[in-house]
Amino acid sequence: PGVPWCYDSQDPKCGPRYWKDLAKGCGGDNQSPINIDRRKVQRDRNLGDILFEGYDQAPPGKWKLMNNGHTAMMRLEGESVSEHINITIGILLEKYRALQFHFHWGTLKGNGSEHTIDGDQFPMELHVVHMNTKYKTFSEAKGHPNGLAVLGFLYKVSDADNSNYNTIVAGLKNISRQGDSVDLASTFCLNNLLPSMANLSKYYRYQGSLTTPDCAEVVVWTLFEEPILISQSQLNAFVNTVHFPATGASLMKMTNNFRPPQPLKNRKVYASKD
Numbered sequence: 001p002g003v004p005w006c007y008d009s010q011d012p013k014c015g016p017r018y019w020k021d022l023a024k025g026c027g028g029d030n031q032s033p034i035n036i037d038r039r040k041v042q043r044d045r046n047l048g049d050i051l052f053e054g055y056d057q058a059p060p061g062k063w064k065l066m067n068n069g070h071t072a073m074m075r076l077e078g079e080s081v082s083e084h085i086n087i088t089i090g091i092l093l094e095k096y097r098a099l100q101f102h103f104h105w106g107t108l109k110g111n112g113s114e115h116t117i118d119g120d121q122f123p124m125e126l127h128v129v130h131m132n133t134k135y136k137t138f139s140e141a142k143g144h145p146n147g148l149a150v151l152g153f154l155y156k157v158s159d160a161d162n163s164n165y166n167t168i169v170a171g172l173k174n175i176s177r178q179g180d181s182v183d184l185a186s187t188f189c190l191n192n193l194l195p196s197m198a199n200l201s202k203y204y205r206y207q208g209s210l211t212t213p214d215c216a217e218v219v220v221w222t223l224f225e226e227p228i229l230i231s232q233s234q235l236n237a238f239v240n241t242v243h244f245p246a247t248g249a250s251l252m253k254m255t256n257n258f259r260p261p262q263p264l265k266n267r268k269v270y271a272s273k274d
């Protein structure tokens with residue numbers, strides 16, 4: 001079900017510039033991603049450290065890595081499992097439960113982050129999607145501007161492999177095609193995939209949307225300043241291993257699965273620190 005949307009790299013005829021014709025929401029005034037202009041952000045002293053719960057524990061269940069045709073996505077198997085992974089954010093200290101995480105990347109030569117900082121695009125971006133626990137269902141949450149909270153992390157290339165990514169990178173070969181999925185033993189915790197917790201106090205906050213159709217404007221966005229380090233060969237594994245949905249006989253590598261920055265319009269971006 002849903003609209004046949006895609007990225008330009010798959011087929012320019014259904015790429016981001018046409019999304020608003022497929023889903024009205026994608027033409028809204030609070031769209032994501034955005035470029036973050038460091039000179040224009042507003043310091044907000046109320047933006048304290050985010051409280052992470054369960055990020056430091058290997059979940060009791062399994063991580064399910066899947067190719068949904070648009071990205072490589074990791075889902076927690078079973079609701080009771082993901083209940084243990086929460087964040088508390090914002091002045092109202094609202095609690096959000098983790099649902100899944102996924103990646104946006106580029107090509108072997110080009111960058112693939114969705115958010116940019118001072119116009120700079122990064123090699124890859126991680127999104128951890130959470131739902132406000134005061135709503136009972138995902139569709140109820142999608143009816144409210146504070147329904148979802150996505151944590152965004154940018155990657156930087158390092159010389160050494162990031163061994164915390166070995167399980168995911170190795171799993172990619174099992175999700176080469178759309179619909180493929182693989183259960184990964186949950187021997188690692190979410191923390192391991194992120195920068196050190198001590199370096200997460202600087203972040204940007206703004207009100208935005210999902211970055212794919214229906215582009216619902218229901219996301220409290222947090223983009224962290226501190227990058228995640230990963231090696232070029234680990235990045236290349238995403239570009240080389242995962243494929244878009246097959247059209248006819250040809251199988252096309254999944255590349256550039258990012259939406260470009262959208263107009264900020266009347267919004268403000270807040271920074272937790274100078």
Ligand code: SG4
Nearest residue numbers: 070071073102127129150209210211212
């Ligand atoms: C990716 O396509 C995920 O696989 C989607 O998750 C996600 O949609 C979509 O990105 C938009 O999320 O953090 N980039 S984003 O704004 O979470 C939703 C699923 O398809 C609804 C479950």
Ligand code: ZN
Nearest residue numbers: 102104127211
């Ligand atoms: Zn995303």
